[in-house]
Each structure stands twice: as structure tokens, then as C-alpha cells.
Amino acid sequence: MARLTLRQRLTRLHPLVWVVAVAAAGALLAWPLGGWDTVTLVSRTLTPYASNQVLHGHRFDIRVDDAWLSNVHPAYGPADPEDGIEYLVVATTVTNVTHDVASSAELDEYIAPVVPGFDPHAFGVLDYVLALDDSTLPELNPGLPRDLLLVYTLTPGLVTEGADVRVELSDALQRESFLSYGTVWDPFPVGYAIRNVDRR
Amino acid sequence: MSARGIVVAAACVAAAFGLTLAAPGDEVIQAPFVRTIPALDQQTATREITVTVTDARLADRVQTPEWTGATNGVWLVVDLEFTRRISRGGLSGAFRIGDTHYRLSERADLATLDNGASGQPDLPWAGSVLVELPLSALEDPGATHAVISFAGTSGPLGGGDLDGVLEYTLDLTSLDHEPSITIAEPARVPPAQVVG
Numbered sequence: 278m279a280r281l282t283l284r285q286r287l288t289r290l291h292p293l294v295w296v297v298a299v300a301a302a303g304a305l306l307a308w309p310l311g312g313w314d315t316v317t318l319v320s321r322t323l324t325p326y327a328s329n330q331v332l333h334g335h336r337f338d339i340r341v342d343d344a345w346l347s348n349v350h351p352a353y354g355p356a357d358p359e360d361g362i363e364y365l366v367v368a369t370t371v372t373n374v375t376h377d378v379a380s381s382a383e384l385d386e387y388i389a390p391v392v393p394g395f396d397p398h399a400f401g402v403l404d405y406v407l408a409l410d411d412s413t414l415p416e417l418n419p420g421l422p423r424d425l426l427l428v429y430t431l432t433p434g435l436v437t438e439g440a441d442v443r444v445e446l447s448d449a450l451q452r453e454s455f456l457s458y459g460t461v462w463d464p465f466p467v468g469y470a471i472r473n474v475d476r477r
Numbered sequence: 478m479s480a481r482g483i484v485v486a487a488a489c490v491a492a493a494f495g496l497t498l499a500a501p502g503d504e505v506i507q508a509p510f511v512r513t514i515p516a517l518d519q520q521t522a523t524r525e526i527t528v529t530v531t532d533a534r535l536a537d538r539v540q541t542p543e544w545t546g547a548t549n550g551v552w553l554v555v556d557l558e559f560t561r562r563i564s565r566g567g568l569s570g571a572f573r574i575g576d577t578h579y580r581l582s583e584r585a586d587l588a589t590l591d592n593g594a595s596g597q598p599d600l601p602w603a604g605s606v607l608v609e610l611p612l613s614a615l616e617d618p619g620a621t622h623a624v625i626s627f628a629g630t631s632g633p634l635g636g637g638d639l640d641g642v643l644e645y646t647l648d649l650t651s652l653d654h655e656p657s658i659t660i661a662e663p664a665r666v667p668p669a670q671v672v673g
Contacts, residue, residue, distance in 0.1 A: 378580040416580040420611035
């Protein structure tokens with residue numbers, strides 16, 4: 278009997294073998310990338326949150342209590358009139374509901390006012406002030422509720438007294454990091470709070 | 478390619494996967510070297526630091542000359558002495574109850590040992606570190622064997638790896654719980670007064 282070449286052997290394989298082989302190769306590729314379940318569908322419907330309602334997230338419980346304009350920074354005192362700035366203060370209560378430490382500096386991805394002409398994620402525009410003692414950038418230890426003032430430095434006039442300000446709220450899901458060992462959080466918007474701002 | 482060759486190739490692939498699964502991950506490879514502080518007032522050393530825990534208490538409020546620390550939870554105040562052994566620098570720390578991890582508080586700024594002290598080798602410092610905990614932490618089943626850890630600022634708790642960590646186990650349920658504690662700012666310890 279004539280010896281079959283490799284090409285002939287491959288062409289004689291059952292189609293099901295090819296299907297299994299392709300699936301196995303795909304699984305091998307997907308494994309280091311986190312497996313098949315890396316995409317989680319989330320609702321596009323954003324829920325409004327009143328001042329007495331808590332967003333129960335996977336990482337943080339968040340309540341937006343109040344918001345106001347001020348010329349006085351809660352931690353650093355009055356702004357110099359020559360600097361041409363004012364502050365939008367968003368009072369929140371935040372609880373880290375995980376078992377891991379977190380920093381208040383991470384909250385900008387979870388709480389963000391929507392003000393035309395203002396980027397709340399820009400460098401240096403946001404300070405996190407603990408209402409208890411006006412210290413800044415407190416750690417968010419698991420289970421400990423924090424009354425935090427998120428202080429945004431604005432150009433005067435971007436927000437007017439008596440206006441409604443929309444604050445977008447996000448939740449997050451945890452996944453394995455692609456770049457190193459450990460996990461990372463992927464935030465996604467789930468709700469919003471509208472607060473009428475006065476001046477204090 | 479013969480059937481035997483295919484079997485051998487498949488076996489090699491399977492063996493490679495087996496080895497991959499059996500190999501320790503980065504987290505294990507880079508785990509710190511842990512030494513246990515056996516009891517209060519016993520000096521214990523890593524390559525980089527020595528630490529002596531001198532007291533541990535709970536408080537509803539912590540006071541320094543310039544700061545009053547109210548809390549929605551409870552303070553864990555740990556008094557200790559530390560010495561750098563081979564290079565100048567500071568102390569870093571962490572706290573855990575079971576699998577829940579807590580960060581040492583920086584609210585008191587430089588009034589705590591992990592923020593306000595940076596020692597030269599062989600010159601001991603004394604002071605306190607603070608952990609702000611939720612009240613529920615005291616009822617955690619792991620509260621009887623909570624662990625506070627210390628390392629140099631360039632060590633495993635400060636972003637580095639592959640170095641020593643000192644751990645001291647606390648029973649939070651047996652600690653004195655005081656309405657208010659005043660802590661002293663970090664200070665150098667005269668050699669004659671060194672504990673441990």
C-alpha cells in the first residue's frame with residue numbers, strides 16, 4: 278500500500294476533527310486573555326438617585342447628599358480673588374464594600390459632575406476632603422463610611438447659583454489584570470444625581 | 478507524520494500545560510519573607526528594620542497637639558519603636574482581619590510614626606501608627622487574630638518585593654477601648670531607653 282503524505286492524511290480527517298481543533302486553538306488563545314467571559318453586558322438605563330438614596334455598587338456604596346458653590350475651599354480656605362476660581366463642592370457618603378483598601382483618589386471614576394466646558398477628570402481640578410476634620414485624600418478602608426467633600430476647582434460662571442447640576446455615578450466590575458498579577462476595576466455608568474446648587 | 482508521532486506531540490503539549498499549571502505564579506514567587514513579632518516589648522528584625530511593639534489600644538478619638546481625629550468607626554492605636562538597620566528611611570505598615578485588608582491612616586499626617594519618622598541606621602524612633610476601622614470589624618470572627626505588618630518604606634508594603642515583613646497578631650476583642658487617646662509625635666529614642 279502506498280504511503281500517504283501529510284497533506285493526504287489531513288484531507289482525510291473528519292470535518293468534526295477540524296471543528297474541535299479550531300475550538301481548541303481558540304480556547305488556548307483565550308485562556309491567557311481571561312477566557313471567554315470577559316465581556317459583561319450592562320444596562321444602558323441610568324437610574325436617578327435622590328439625596329436619601331444609596332447606589333449600592335460592587336466596589337463602593339455612594340450617596341450624593343448635596344452640592345453647592347463656594348469661594349472657600351473646605352481644606353485650604355478662601356480662594357484668592359486674583360486667581361479667578363471658585364469651587365463646586367459635592368457632598369457624598371462613600372463606603373468601600375470590598376475586602377481591599379482603596380483611596381479616595383480613585384473616586385473620580387465613580388462620581389463626576391457634568392458641567393459643559395469642564396473636565397472633572399483633568400489633573401489638579403479635584404480635591405477629596407474628609408468632612409470630619411478637613412483632612413485631604415483619606416484612605417477608604419473596607420466597611421468604613423466616609424463623609425467626603427469632592428471639591429472641584431472651576432472657572433467662575435460655568436455653574437450658576439440656583440442651577441441643577443447632574444452628577445454621574447458609576448459602578449465597577451473586577452477582573453484579572455492583563456498586564457500584571459492582581460485585579461483591576463472597570464467602571465461603567467449606572468446612574469446620576471441631580472442637585473440644585475446654592476452658594477455658601 | 479506517523480500516529481505515534483502525533484501521540485508524542487500531543488503528550489508533549491499536555492505536559493507543557495501541566496508544567497504551566499504547576500509553576501508558582503508571580504504572586505507566590507515575589508511573596509515577602511515573614512517574621513513574627515512574638516509578643517509586646519520583644520524586638521524583632523528583618524534585613525532592613527527592627528520593630529518593638531510596646532502597646533495596642535482602641536479609641537473613639539485620637540488627639541495630637543494639632544489635630545483631633547473623630548471617626549465614624551474606631552481607632553486602633555499601636556505604639557512601637559523602630560530602627561533602620563542598613564540604610565536611612567522610614568517605616569510602612571498594613572493591617573488585616575482575615576482576608577480584609579486595611580490601610581494605616583494618614584489623617585494625622587506627620588504625627589504618626591509611618592509618616593513622620595525617617596531614621597538613620599541604628600538610631601531608634603518611637604511613636605504610634607493608626608488604623609481607622611469600622612465598628613463591625615470588632616465583631617469579625619477574625620478580630621481575635623488580626624495582624625499588623627511592618628516593613629521598610631522600600632520593602633514589600635511600600636511597593637517593593639522580595640524583602641522581609643514583620644507581623645504582630647492582635648486580639649482586638651481584648652484590647653482596652655478608651656474614649657480618647659493622645660499620641661505623641663514620633664521622636665528619637667535615647668539609647669538607654671530602648672525597649673526589647
